[in-house]
Amino acid sequence: MTEQSTGNDVCIIIGASHGGVNLAFALRKEGWDGEIHLIDQDPNPPYHRPPLSKAHLISDDGLEKILLKAPKAYEDHNIQLHLGHTVTAIDHVHQLVNLEDGSSKHYDKLVLAVGARPIIPPIKGVDSAQHLYPMRTAEDANHIRSAFAQSESKRVVIIGGGYIGLETAASLKKLGGDVTVLEREERILARVTAPLMSEFFQTLHTQNGVAIHTGKNVVELRQNANGQEVVCSDGTLYPADVIVIGVGIRVNQELAQEAGLEIDNGISIDEQCKTSDANIYAIGDCTYHHNKHYNRMLRLESVQNAVDQAKTTARALTGKHTEYDALPWFWSDQYDVKLQMVGLSDGYDDIIKRDESEAGQHKFSTWYFKGEQLLAVDAVNNAKAYVVGTKLIANKKQASKTDIANSATDLKSLLG
């Protein structure tokens, strides 16, 4: 086996979302001549996931508006799509993947872009609850949209105050829902952002008419004569026509695990995205990988990471020198607020807030420092702060906290 594609090599990619699809096209761009097979259990043509909880949820436009690539592009690039198929096992010794229909297919290189699935917590009554959905796939979004449309009183309870839950809350509020978010922690977005950002989003949602309750541990979903209600450990009850669960994800690591690949908070990969098996790579949400910039092991749930690891893998599989070295970035849109985040704030010891709000328009940024080193920036309606933050962090440049805090200082002057 050579590292270079021979023209006959077969690459199988399991998972046709952001990572898998970008990899297939990147492989062609890098000169992979052999077969490329993309397999996914989702029967829909591959689509963007972030809009599902945002614009897509409130629009009547079909999936064709959010497809990752035109259907014709797969043909043009000779990428074979196998949609609606499930891989049941990987035989790494014989380099085969087995499918649910009993067939198997040989690979020279296999890439796991298998992502993650929503956690459905073992709450009493969860199995018999009506109109209860996670928000991860196009089908989930369709279910939520139609259950919401059919319900008369449009009472929505969202369990989990993370980005998915809050984006879904904002969208369903826009559609005229009576929306309640229940968060177990003492603040929303507790796992991913600083208290001042949590406070900002709590106020934003409250002002837009979404009820946010923190410190709420849901213990039961109960049916009664008037419909169903969500019961919390403190005895409070919330009637719900539609329930959306957004309490986090679990990596789809079973195939890898059963194939004996190294697992550690996700599928372990090296800087070329290679797993512990020389012929198997992994990309995206399912991977546990080293981030060079922060010099630590990470598992990231983001489009950026999936796309960047796809590019790295395409280079690696076509025998080019490559190394994953990306700065994580994320975004979220809620109401008229555009949140852009760059970097990882874990371990910060100081926060600088820069407020550039004008009448009626929120515009500010939060800068996370460890000592004098800038770790991350959260920018609200402030792309300039996001861009300047990205450049400072990427180049590990120091910036004066006083200048950042002073909204009269031009941010660009920080780049020197």
Place this chain on the structure above:
Amino acid sequence: MAKITFITKDEHTIVCEADSGSVMELAVQNGVKGIDGDCGGVCSCATCHVHVAPDSVARVGEAGEIEKDMLELDDEANERSRLCCQLEVSDELDGIVLHVAH
């Protein structure tokens, strides 16, 4: 109906027609190379960067504030740069020519 011409970095010309939607969606639907639209069209990723042809500039108009800031992440940006997810297809855009930046 607007007819929009994309010219890719490797000099392929693709002419597309549409009534509505964003110019980025139109490019992706027609497989225009170099227009990725990784963020799905919300001005968050700068992967739908085009240079508007000089004679089309007046009709396309200037980038918005967020868009201008995002373009600064890209070394290829110039005064005719736009992120085409921010361009809404309309009759106004009929006949414009866009050069894909990457």
